[in-house]
Amino acid sequence: MSDAPLHGIRVISFGTGGVVPDFGKIMGELGADVIKVECKENPDFMRTIGADPDNIAGFNESNRSKRDFGLNLKTEKGQEIAKRLIKIADIVGENLRGGVMKSLNMDYESVRKIKPDIIYISSNGYGSGGPFSEYQAYGPMLSAFSGLLSLWCHPTDPYPVGANVPLPDHYASKMLVVAALAALDYRRRTGKGQLVDMSQVEMAANMIGEYCLEYTINERVPQPVGNRSPYAAPYNAYRCKGNDQWCAISVLTDAEWECFCQAIGSPHWTKEAKFADLPSRLKHVDELDKHVEEWTLQHEPREVMIVLQNAGVAAGVLYRPAEILDDPQLRWVNAIVEVDHPVAGKRLYPGIPFHISDVTLPPSRPAPILGQHT
């Protein structure tokens, strides 16, 4: 374990929910000693969404590979101990609602007085320094504010609803890891720490920067295009045999179109002139999609995927979790690990995705139970 990349680096995490907990988890996976600060009176809110605070899937995923220190920051004693922890830390991470760390005298300006070279990673929903910086927010709200959600629907939907996903939380968390590593590298060269102040709304906007340019350059408000593409057809999610079963297919070039036609047995409609080249297929895309779905409806999604991929056409099942357990490629790279948690027992989690030559990362450790390492 001593040769882990971040061996000897200590992170104090005042994180709650998705972003900073996931940030801490990755720092822990890379070998840092990550200490999560929370307490019975004020736990990470993800512990409160179910009956048992130590048996919540989302919490136990985002808090693996760290230690848990029970500390009530609302007491003077608690703040004093937190400051002692910060003195022996390299990195502080926080995503408490805007203004909370300041009210605890633990914002960057306060912390650098006791630890001048601290790297302070702050991530709020709307970011500091604007009229909404103290507004509380969760991931699905930030994709709404950024404009991302407005594009994430079928043109015929009454309004956009996105997915079950707290997007962009788990992008923001990983971008903070890149930031923390870059700041550590800079500190080693110069001795200087600093503050990184992230806006999660801006993270969501970074995922659709080209759409932002559509507005600022072309002065047009981008509209949702659903599952279609302006430069590929067929390109959609197609219903397959079974209950709510789907497979995505994308055919980019005319050469791939030839492969596609052969793979599905060259039915007569594929020979019609209106589907002969990409511009024609784009023009008749509704009719094209109907034909394609006539074929996919006769097959299970996995069969559609394999037949088309073997023919050189991109296709992928709309996976449910049980199906990724059987995906041979994910097995090949050990993308799924089992971790034994003292309360939750043996459960499945995503594996560590950093494949760096001659680096063996420490095995994933279970999320701590509340106050376990006080």
Add this chain to the structure above:
Amino acid sequence: MSEHQEGALSVYRVLDLTDQKGAFCTKMLADLGADVIKIERPEGDATRSIPPFAGDVPHIERSLYFLFRYANRRGVTLNLETADGKKIFEKLVKKADVVVETFPPGYMAGLGLDYPALKKINPGLVMASITEFGQTGPYKDWKGSDIVNYAMSNTMITSGFGDGAPINLPGTPSCDAASIIAAISIVTALYMRGAGGQGRYIDTSVHETSRLALYPWMLPMYSYNVNPGMPPPPPEGRLGAMIYPVYPCKDGFIRVVALTPRQWDGLVHVLGDPEVLKQPQWREFYYRIGNAADIYAVMLEFTTQFTMLELFEKGHQEGVPIVPIYNIEGFTNSPQTEARKFYSEMKHPVVGKFKYPGPPYKWSGTHCEAKRPAPTLGQHNEEIYCKELGFSKQDLAALRRAEVI
């Protein structure tokens, strides 16, 4: 925020051989100050042809995708499939810290430019490969695309309305996931090298990493549910409208995320304390998910009496998270976006001046923002090949004629 010109990664040089899969990776490194040199074949990257275009004029310097994703780089042209091109690349590698490439598995090896070969030239080199499905394994030669990658990420099956077709997420989210995971690996390897380590090779795939940035909780949620006893509903339904309900208001739509009973009470208060909303069981999050359609029908009458901004501000006062659903115009012109100076002015030789979206964070001690627009094709050939590698202008002309650059 920062007056410094130096970025956290300014000491590093990165050779950028990426397409969509790695564009966000090298963008992150460039935003943090690394000297990123985008290397394109002489006729230009395929990403330059991605629509839409600035002014709706299809042109290699006008793709909005390219303008956003490849800002902050210098750019050269180089044909790696020629002997001279290969030699020039090797010269560039000698002076580089990082190579990021997104070719299909085996392509770089076929050119004699895989990691073992490049490491001989530069033992400290960090090289990252980003592929669709991986360098090895049963699916290594399979093809991906935005919708296919998103489908396989576990997330698309949860996207959209429960009774409708699943909906794709715009942008290149799966590629961005792989890009960020690769960037973490690259900076980790640089950090280790700084402590006296050697160069490293990094293997990242879109297929393995997409769900980590999109929805890493889904597999654990599934795993926690497959338990003896009463299984809760599977996590893979399309539940967005029920978990994070969207309501119409006077001038658009809002989204409410009320998880705790207190937050729900706050929402009822924001809507003027109507008696019909004060049903004790409605205070429970899971009850509301299970009865979303009934509750929605009652809520409409009250939410439609307010504007988006009124509900946003009242929600903040009453402790319930409410947000306007903005389109790009609403986001761009929001006082929050303006106060943080998210957009900066960029000047491009073909497109002219425009507002460019910056990175999602401000750094207090080092520079982190967009400095230069995406390079025009071969813009820095002379600067890099002549000034840095010592070629003469005549050499350059000959290389151009031979279609090496």
